[in-house]
Amino acid sequence: MPCAIFFPADYKIGMANLGIHYIYRALRELGVLAERFFASPSPFRSVESDTMIERFPLVLGSISYEPDVIVFAKWLELAGIRAARERRESSPHTRPLIGAGGALTYINPLPLSGICDFIILGDGTKTARFLVQVLRSGHSREETLSALAEHPSVFVPSLHEDGRHSLVTAKNDISEDYGRSTWIAKDSIFKDTLLLELQRGCPNGCRFCTLTGCFSPVRVRGPELIERDIDEAIRVAEFSRIGLVTPEAGDYRYIDALLDFAEHRGKSVSFASLRVDNLTERMMKALVSGGGVTVTVAPETGDDCLRNICGKRFSNEDVFEKLEMAAHMGASSAKLYFMIGLPGETQEQVMSIAALCEDVRLKTGLAVTASVSPFVPKPGTPWAGEVFAGEKKLKVLFSLLSRSLGGVSGVKLRAAGIKEACVEYAVSGAGPEASSFIARSVLSGISYKELSRLSDRKETEAELSRLGLAFPHFKKGGA
Numbered sequence: 001m002p003c004a005i006f007f008p009a010d011y012k013i014g015m016a017n018l019g020i021h022y023i024y025r026a027l028r029e030l031g032v033l034a035e036r037f038f039a040s041p042s043p044f045r046s047v048e049s050d051t052m053i054e055r056f057p058l059v060l061g062s063i064s065y066e067p068d069v070i071v072f073a074k075w076l077e078l079a080g081i082r083a084a085r086e087r088r089e090s091s092p093h094t095r096p097l098i099g100a101g102g103a104l105t106y107i108n109p110l111p112l113s114g115i116c117d118f119i120i121l122g123d124g125t126k127t128a129r130f131l132v133q134v135l136r137s138g139h140s141r142e143e144t145l146s147a148l149a150e151h152p153s154v155f156v157p158s159l160h161e162d163g164r165h166s167l168v169t170a171k172n173d174i175s176e177d178y179g180r181s182t183w184i185a186k187d188s189i190f191k192d193t194l195l196l197e198l199q200r201g202c203p204n205g206c207r208f209c210t211l212t213g214c215f216s217p218v219r220v221r222g223p224e225l226i227e228r229d230i231d232e233a234i235r236v237a238e239f240s241r242i243g244l245v246t247p248e249a250g251d252y253r254y255i256d257a258l259l260d261f262a263e264h265r266g267k268s269v270s271f272a273s274l275r276v277d278n279l280t281e282r283m284m285k286a287l288v289s290g291g292g293v294t295v296t297v298a299p300e301t302g303d304d305c306l307r308n309i310c311g312k313r314f315s316n317e318d319v320f321e322k323l324e325m326a327a328h329m330g331a332s333s334a335k336l337y338f339m340i341g342l343p344g345e346t347q348e349q350v351m352s353i354a355a356l357c358e359d360v361r362l363k364t365g366l367a368v369t370a371s372v373s374p375f376v377p378k379p380g381t382p383w384a385g386e387v388f389a390g391e392k393k394l395k396v397l398f399s400l401l402s403r404s405l406g407g408v409s410g411v412k413l414r415a416a417g418i419k420e421a422c423v424e425y426a427v428s429g430a431g432p433e434a435s436s437f438i439a440r441s442v443l444s445g446i447s448y449k450e451l452s453r454l455s456d457r458k459e460t461e462a463e464l465s466r467l468g469l470a471f472p473h474f475k476k477g478g479a
């Protein structure tokens with residue numbers, strides 16, 4: 001049974017996503033001929049066998065991030081497959097079955113409902129067994145979809161419209177999941193690195209973040225599993241580094257034992273991002289001795305009070321203290337993540353980002369990169385109902401910030417795209433109507449204004465409730 005797995009980004013980025021490692025391995029172990037496709041460099045030919053996409057009767061999109069929905073729809077159209085589900089349903093020709101899974105399905109799967117025949121909700125490796133059983137049973141397309149709709153974590157938009165079903169986002173026991181990379185991909189952005197999952201879900205409940213509301217309960221892989229995974233990987237592959245996949249490495253209660261174990265095995269360790277308040281000397285030592293010259297932390301804002309409202313309980317003094325420690329241990333640069341357009345944020349608070357970066361530069365001597373992105377209110381977070389700043393205001397805030405940082409030597413500003421944030425906001429609140437609109441108009445060009453008009457968050461919330469997928473925080477806003 002050939003199955004195309006599509007990742008809506010470059011191969012290098014896709015190979016750094018553990019979800020695609022897991023689903024590929026699950027399908028292969030079930031005897032499915034899964035092959036990978038990436039948006040680039042060769043979008044319509046599989047990585048494994050250079051086979052054209054039209055040979056695959058089943059296509060699964062791995063969708064992590066809201067703008068990926070648009071990339072997926074466009075890729076389908078360019079591959080000669082109608083992105084709009086209704087258009088495929090009315091077509092007399094044989095057409096592939098289109099499914100999707102991935103991180104977006106934990107937050108709001110509705111942006112995919114106008115595109116996909118079925119959507120796997122949440123952790124997909126166990127549901128994959130059911131999917132393969134149904135597909136193997138040789139039913140017609142309609143019977144296959146009816147059978148899939150019987151699973152509580154498979155959303156079949158054409159059949160779940162009747163309001164009789166209650167869906168559940170699957171949250172597996174992660175000690176039963178694979179836990180580590182399927183490949184050590186040479187060309188990945190994490191070269192020569194074994195990806196290792198430590199924890200899913202986060203207990204910290206920052207008001208802007210989906211990790212607590214959508215991905216919890218917190219599930220932790222114990223040290224015996226981690227050690228087994230490292231040793232098994234050492235037996236079959238060559239790698240020099242272990243990339244820890246977890247919301248915040250300092251929250252992982254066995255982190256010191258894991259760092260000792262990796263050191264014993266001669267492997268360095270890398271962390272995606274470090275939370276300032278639980279960053280220990282041991283973690284910093286592991287990072288710097290592994291050749292990590294850049295320390296990445298996320299203060300979110302330069303203002304202690306606003307940071308506290310966001311849910312992050314540390315001060316600028318804590319940022320200086322930890323980065324000074326990093327500089328003493330041999331780090332040469334720091335990357336600081338910030339957001340602008342936060343609820344209630346003043347212009348002074350935006351400028352506090354520049355002041356914090358300048359102070360870090362002066363006090364630690366580290367080269368500083370300020371990576372700034374707009375705040376996007378997401379479903380499933382306490383700030384879901386907050387106002388999105390919008391293009392005009394964001395432009396003003398970004399230019400204010402870049403003026404404040406202008407001329408500060410040793411500090412670079414890296415600003416995320418405002419247009420992309422607008423699309424992210426519109427898609428994050430999209431329901432079935434907006435999803436069909438994306439699918440129908442993706443080739444001719446999507447009007448952001450129209451997409452925003454159709455992404456009615458109240459209706460989306462009602463639809464998610466009807467499906468049993470609403471979050472307690474979806475409509476609550478504010479601190």
Ligand code: SF4
Nearest residue numbers: 202204205206209247
């Ligand atoms: S921002 Fe970090 S600490 Fe806060 S909830 Fe998200 S993952 Fe957890």
